[in-house]
Amino acid sequence: MMKMRIITLSFFVFLIGIGLAGFQTDYQHFFPGKEWKDDRGVHINAHGGGFLIHEDTYYWFGEHKIAGKEGNKAHVGVRVYSSKDLYNWKNEGIALEVHEDPNSLLVQGCVIERPKVIYNEKTRKFVMWFHHELKGQGYDAALTGVAVSDQVTGPYTYIKSVNPHAGIWPTNYPDSLKSWPVDLDRYERPSEEWKEAVVNGIFLRRDFEKGQMARDMTLFVDDDGKAYHFHSSENNQTLHVAELTDDYTDFSGKYTRVLPGLQNEAPAIFKKEEKYYMFSSGLTGWKPNPGKSAVADHPLGPWTPLGNPTRGTDEEMKTTFWSQSTAVIPVMGKEDAFIFVGDRWTPENPIDGKYIFLPVEFENSKPIIHWQDQWDLSFFDQNENTDE
Incomplete structure (x- = not known):
């Protein structure tokens, strides 16, 4: 009887130890498309992810989803994980949190997609950009938002969301097209005339005064420290590649249209x-x-399609x-x-x-x-x- 009690007690202590230490993963391979558990034994919840390497550690930022159709909206925020080997990921918590304050653009129920984080060597700040849609407005706003933090895992402080480049033309947009009328009603979509109008920048001209659309996006930091914001714009018909300011928290005003009319996302x-x-x-x-x-010789392009x-x-x-x-x-x-x-x-x-x-x-x-x-x-x- 005493031996049984000792075994039972030892097993109980073992279970407590597991609970205190957390669920330990030991992945040594990738299994694409399969359930992938973090250090707590929960499927990784970081969709539309962005990845940052900092101090010999990988960080994975992504959209935290919840169950049901409402899960495509932001009810929690952006979650972050860390890894030394890319196989096993530690849950580092919420990097950017949405708020209950209805006066905040970052209110629960808005849309936050494709969060990406880059590190600024000069300011020693971590800068997050993301596609941001306003609560209750579907995908009409087409904003991009920015937040910063002193720590890689956050918390990140939200700064603003914008439609980029209000009143600014792309550097590769011909002067001859800038005065063309915005007469969308005359074109039947998707006629060849409509496609030609898109390539010639009809949506660019439509949004010139208020600022351009910015949906699916990513960030890229070049070897010289210059950072670029790639985003789907012009009703998702054309990509824009925009140079960021030296602190990475705003647009420098220099940008190009990339692959016009070829409908690139993600x-x-x-x-x-x-x-x-x-x-x-x-x-x-x-x-x-x-x-x-x-492929391109410079982030700002021109870019040449290579196919599937x-x-x-x-x-x-x-x-x-x-x-x-x-x-x-x-x-x-x-x-x-x-x-x-x-x-x-x-x-x-x-x-x-x-x-x-x-x-x-x-x-x-x-x-x-x-x-x-x-x-x-x-x-x-x-x-x-x-x-x-």
Whole structure:
């Protein structure tokens, strides 16, 4: 009887120890599209994610979702996780919190999407930008918001949300088009005339005075410290690439139109051997579509389309493995090793959304992705990531 009591007591102490220490994960591989638990044993809740490497640690920022259709709105805020190895992630809490104050633009029930964080070496501040829609207004506002923090995991202090570049023309927009009328009613969508009007900037001119639309977005910091804000604009028909100010908290006023009229969303940027590469998607709402890729010699462009980066079956290529691009992670300690990150959206119950991590390969100087049921970072040692 005494022996049984000792065993029972030891087991009870063991359970308490687990509760105090938290759920311990020991992933040694990626399992794309599968449930992925954090250090607390909960599926990672960081959708539309952005990734920052700081002091030899990876940080994953993303939209915190809740169950049900209302989960696509921001009821909690932006969550952040940390990792040393990219497989196992520690829940670091809420980096940016939404408020109950109805006078705040960052009120519960607004929309916060695709949060991205970059670090400013000069100011020693962490700067977060995100796509922001106002509560009760659907996707009409098309704002981008900014917040800052002294600590990588936050809390982040919200500064403002804006429609960028009010009264400012893109540097690559011809003077000859600036005075053209905004006569949207004359075009039948999607006629060839309408498409031509879009390419010529009819939505750009429409929004010139109030500021441009800024929806799906990402950030990129170049080797010289210059930071750029990529966002889907002009009714999602054209991307804008905007230079940020030296402190990364505002727009410098210098920006370009990129791939006009080609309907790119979900941009994800990385740099390899002095070339800049972009993954993006088409426009099909929450439904997956064929991925896109492009290349440039400078973040501001011009950008050249490279086609669908997905390699696989027809269904896989039509859906980008049932995902949408959100980020590209450079792998620490490995030269020219990059990971494509995509979301598998589940709009009926957003909290169930899964993530796709896949190695980026190159084929004829084009970035491509193949499906992997299971893989690890040794992939980059076995495959030197050179063109085949």
